Each structure stands twice: as C-alpha cells, then as structure tokens.
Amino acid sequence: MxxxxxxxxxxxxxxxxxxxxxxxxxxxxxxxxxxxxxxxxxxxxxxxxxxxxxxxxxxxxxxxxxxxxxxxxxxxxxxxxxxxxxxxxxxxxxRPKECNRFLAPKVKHKDDDDPFFTSIISKTHTKMLRFPGGFAESTGINVEGTMTLKNLDGQEWLVGLRLDKAFSTKRYLLSFGWGRFRKQNNLSEGDECVFRFIKSEGKLLLAKVTKKKPCYGNMGNATSAN
The missing domain is CATH 2.40.330.10 (DNA-binding pseudobarrel domain)
Structure with a gap:
C-alpha cells in the first residue's frame, strides 16, 4: 500500500x-x-x-x-x-520548524517499578492534564475523586481526578487544582514533564522537568528526582 x-x-x-x-x-x-x-x-x-x-x-x-x-x-x-x-x-x-521530532507521551513501567509517563505542556493543559491510555490501569486507579500531586521539593497539592468520558476505554484526567499546581511550579508551554505514580504513597510525583529549548540558543535546565 x-x-x-x-x-x-x-x-x-x-x-x-x-x-x-x-x-x-x-x-x-x-x-x-x-x-x-x-x-x-x-x-x-x-x-x-x-x-x-x-x-x-x-x-x-x-x-x-x-x-x-x-x-x-x-x-x-x-x-x-x-x-x-x-x-x-x-x-x-x-514538526519542521523545531529542532526535534515530536514524540508522543507514552506510559512506561515494569512489573516492580512505579509507572510514569512523559507529557509536553501545551495550551490544552491550562486547566487539566489527561493521563495517556493505559496509565490509570497500570496504577490501579479506577474511581473518580481526588489525588495528591507532589513536586520535586516534596510540596503537595490536592487535585481533582475525573473520568474522561470522551474515550471508549477508561481514561482519567486531573481537573480542579491542576491549574494552580502548574502555575506555582512555573510549568510553561513546551516544557517536558515526567510524572511518576508512587505506588507506596498513592501519589503522583512531578519527577522531572526539562524546560523548552529554542532551536537557537542555550539548552534549558533540567532537574530530576533522586
């Protein structure tokens, strides 16, 4: 074909x-x-x-x-x-006008590891953050309610967790509280974020942030959890 x-x-x-x-x-x-x-x-x-x-x-x-x-x-x-x-x-x-090929978010995990996914902040993430397909299942999430979201400094925010009914399979998103978390952690459009679900705590951790780098200029700083 x-x-x-x-x-x-x-x-x-x-x-x-x-x-x-x-x-x-x-x-x-x-x-x-x-x-x-x-x-x-x-x-x-x-x-x-x-x-x-x-x-x-x-x-x-x-x-x-x-x-x-x-x-x-x-x-x-x-x-x-x-x-x-x-x-x-x-x-x-x-994307021909950017340095790198655009990569989709993908859930990654091993049986004994905490699952995580990578997401690039966009305009659609102003008020919500959608989990990629399969992430909720890998974490054991199966009900709506609230979730604790942590940053690299250990500070915590309570955010809403709801089922996204736009999909035929169960897929969840973070709703109220996400916008405040994004602003207070200075997450901007184009930033690449790694979110890890800590099974032992039942909490979602912002494990790594790589600031968007321009095609010309210095590379942005990256920080990660130990």
Missing amino acids: ARSSYEMFLAPSSPRLPLSTDFVRKLLENKILEGPIILHTKGGHSWRLEIKQINDTYYFTNGWNNVVEDMQLRFGDYLYFRPLDQSTIKMSIF
Missing part, C-alpha cells in the same frame, strides 16, 4: 480532519472505508475513528479531536499516514 502525506493547517479545535483526494483513492482501492479505523502512532497511542464523506470531501471523524489533544497537534504539523491493513492506519508526525 502506498504512503500518503499532507500538511495539516486545521484549527486544533476542529472535530474532523479532511483527507487528500489521492489518499482517499488509495483507501478506496484497498477497501479501507468499510468500517471503523484504528489510527496509531509510534508513541503507543491508538484511537478508533471513522471516515465519513461530507459533500465531496472525506474526513477523519468521531474522535479526531481526541487525537489532536493527545498528540498536542498544532498549525504547521506534517502528518504522514500509511495503511497497514483494512482497519489500521499508522500516523507519524513531524
């Missing part, structure tokens, strides 16, 4: 993504428009979407906004799509 790519100039809040004519033609030839599509990336995320025709244009719909939020897509991103089979399409992302 041939590979197709195009540049996204969509507003981040748009609920759907238009598909190029050539890409749709390849999908039709391989009969990939007959049911739900699984879209996934190298970062470990996957979403169940549909492709619908509206007037003369085909779109990714029914969940595309979750892709935008999870991958923190923005204007100028290049999206590369490659069909793998009749129900799966692989998506790669490239």
Whole structure:
C-alpha cells in the first residue's frame, strides 16, 4: 500500500480532519472505508475513528479531536499516514520548524517499578492534564475523586481526578487544582514533564522537568528526582 502525506493547517479545535483526494483513492482501492479505523502512532497511542464523506470531501471523524489533544497537534504539523491493513492506519508526525521530532507521551513501567509517563505542556493543559491510555490501569486507579500531586521539593497539592468520558476505554484526567499546581511550579508551554505514580504513597510525583529549548540558543535546565 502506498504512503500518503499532507500538511495539516486545521484549527486544533476542529472535530474532523479532511483527507487528500489521492489518499482517499488509495483507501478506496484497498477497501479501507468499510468500517471503523484504528489510527496509531509510534508513541503507543491508538484511537478508533471513522471516515465519513461530507459533500465531496472525506474526513477523519468521531474522535479526531481526541487525537489532536493527545498528540498536542498544532498549525504547521506534517502528518504522514500509511495503511497497514483494512482497519489500521499508522500516523507519524513531524514538526519542521523545531529542532526535534515530536514524540508522543507514552506510559512506561515494569512489573516492580512505579509507572510514569512523559507529557509536553501545551495550551490544552491550562486547566487539566489527561493521563495517556493505559496509565490509570497500570496504577490501579479506577474511581473518580481526588489525588495528591507532589513536586520535586516534596510540596503537595490536592487535585481533582475525573473520568474522561470522551474515550471508549477508561481514561482519567486531573481537573480542579491542576491549574494552580502548574502555575506555582512555573510549568510553561513546551516544557517536558515526567510524572511518576508512587505506588507506596498513592501519589503522583512531578519527577522531572526539562524546560523548552529554542532551536537557537542555550539548552534549558533540567532537574530530576533522586
């Protein structure tokens, strides 16, 4: 199956993504428009979407906004799509105006270790922070309520924990209290943060912060927990 790519100039809040004519033609030839599509990336995320025709244009719909939020897509991103089979399409992302390729947040853990994930602060993180898929399950979180969030100095904040009903599988996010934590810990757009769930305490730790570095200039400081 041939590979197709195009540049996204969509507003981040748009609920759907238009598909190029050539890409749709390849999908039709391989009969990939007959049911739900699984879209996934190298970062470990996957979403169940549909492709619908509206007037003369085909779109990714029914969940595309979750892709935008999870991958923190923005204007100028290049999206590369490659069909793998009749129900799966692989998506790669490239940001040509930045030094590094954009990497998706991914949950990492071993059986005996505290699970953690990496998230790059974006405009969507002003009032909430969504856990990536699989993180709540790996920590044993299964109810809404509150959670204690710690910084590197051991200071604690009580934040709201609620179920994000935009997904077919259970996925949680931090709500009230997160904005105050972000401001008081000077987390800015573009900062890369590592969050670790301390199983022995039942608390979420901001374990590492790497400040955003410009393409030209000195590298920002990075601090990590011992």
